[in-house]
Amino acid sequence: MAPLKPKYEFGGPVGAAAIICGLPILLNVFYFTCNDETGCPVPILLTPSAFTWETLKDTDILATERNMGFHELETQELFGTKLKQSGRPLKYRLNAFSSTVVQLIACAIGTYFQGANFVVWTFISDNYLQLLTTSIILSYTISVYIYVASFSIDPAKPDPNLRELAEGGQTGNLNPRLTLPILGVEVDLKTWLEMRPGLTGWILLDLAFVAKQYRTYGFLSDSILFTAAAQTYYVLEGHYFESDLLSMMDITMDGLGFMLVFGDIAWVPFLYSTQCRYLSVYPVHLGAAGLVAVAAVFALGLYIFRAANSQKTRFRTQPDHPSVRGLPYIQTKRGTRLLTGGWWGMSHHMNYLGDWIQASPFSLPTALAGYLILPAEASPPVPGAIAMLDGRAVGYGMVFTYFYVVYFATLLMHRERRDDLACAEKYGEDWEKYKKIVRWRILPGIY
Secondary structure, three states, rough: OOOOOOOOOOOOHHHHHHHHHHHHHHHHHHOOOOOOEEEEHHHHOOHHHHOHHHHHHOOEEEEEEEOOOOOOOOOEEEEOOOOOOOOOEEEEEOHHHHHHHHHHHHHHHHHHHHHHHHHHHHHHHHOOHHHHHHHHHHHHHHHHHHHHHOOOOOOOOOHHHOOOEOOOOOOOOOOOEEOOOOOOOEEEEEHHHHHHHHHHHHHHHHHHHHHHHHHHHHOOOOOHHHHHHHHHHHHHHHHHHHHHHHHHHHHOOOOOOHHHHHHHHHHHHHHOOOHHHHHHHHHOOOOOHHHHHHHHHHHHHHHHHHHHHHHHHHHHHHHOOOOOOOOOOOOOOOOOOEEEHHHHHHOOOOHHHHHHHHHHHOOHHHHHEEEEOOOOOOOOOOOOOEEEOOOOOOOOOOOHHHHHHHHHHHHHHHHHHHHHHHHOOOOOOOOHHHHHHOOOOOOOOOO
């Protein structure tokens, strides 16, 4: 019998190589071509026809390099999804929300005494490139460690069957765990990386850029306050509902390797904080109408996202609840039910649509982004200003500040496609029946 042809995700070997080599480079390109010393974008990008090695040296694109270093509470214990090979679930210790709140309180105390010059804020803004570089190096280091460790089973574990490989791979542990020395606490690396360094780091980077704007201009713009507040709420809500992570594809299906590690500790905090980094240099004033508009979009997305997820959870756990009792569904041959009414009768993943809508206002406050750095002899329009709006730069900065919105939409569409394949394998004919009833994937009437 001929061996089965392997099924690849993310473009197979070529895609994997592009992720490993290309994404770290992309984050560095974003920094070197949009910052507070060369402009956003770098002036030479406004006239690409005049680009030469000499103009590159004159622009001093690398001038931003400065000095190199980054990175018991209330704990909930839950069992995750049953492992496919052993049929048994793993126990998880979850305390992301409480631990992040404690860290933010500590930073608030430091800010109370030192203001915008609090050492954490100045260290982050003064050493951004060093922190980015360190996070990328850590991504490679952790990935190599996990890969090597996946070839062995710890004999001290009482049940080696609780170790499971990612489906479709020959190596790589689906749920690698580490026991902390002295403390003796077992940490699930994947859930910890998903929730802690990247998401908490995202908030800290945002707040550091808020402090930087105040140090530079002596005021805080409504745009950066809204963006930082919305993103902080987004992260804290994710931490508060940390248990939802245990049913996500990242935890139940994907092996822990470079893509997830890099995404968690480098891509998320450094890409997702781009908007606050931009606004710290070039403040945008939304005004009352603008503020209400972006807040309304955020609230709409948040409502759809939370309502859809809550409805699905209640349908599964409390089927007799009045809010879901009368909703139509398909009884599958597996004995489970597929919801075909309510939010889930509109599309396969209305929660994805809500997630994308609530993330869009992260970029909207940057408006038609783009600025140039004031020459040393120029008089700033605002005392202390270091950037100015210039007709040549308007709109070009959107490549940086709106990249997140485009990327996130692409990510959600790709995730929906993977989920569709997994459900087709899981439910068979019942899934085809479901798709005839619920036609749309994410956005009703369009996609």
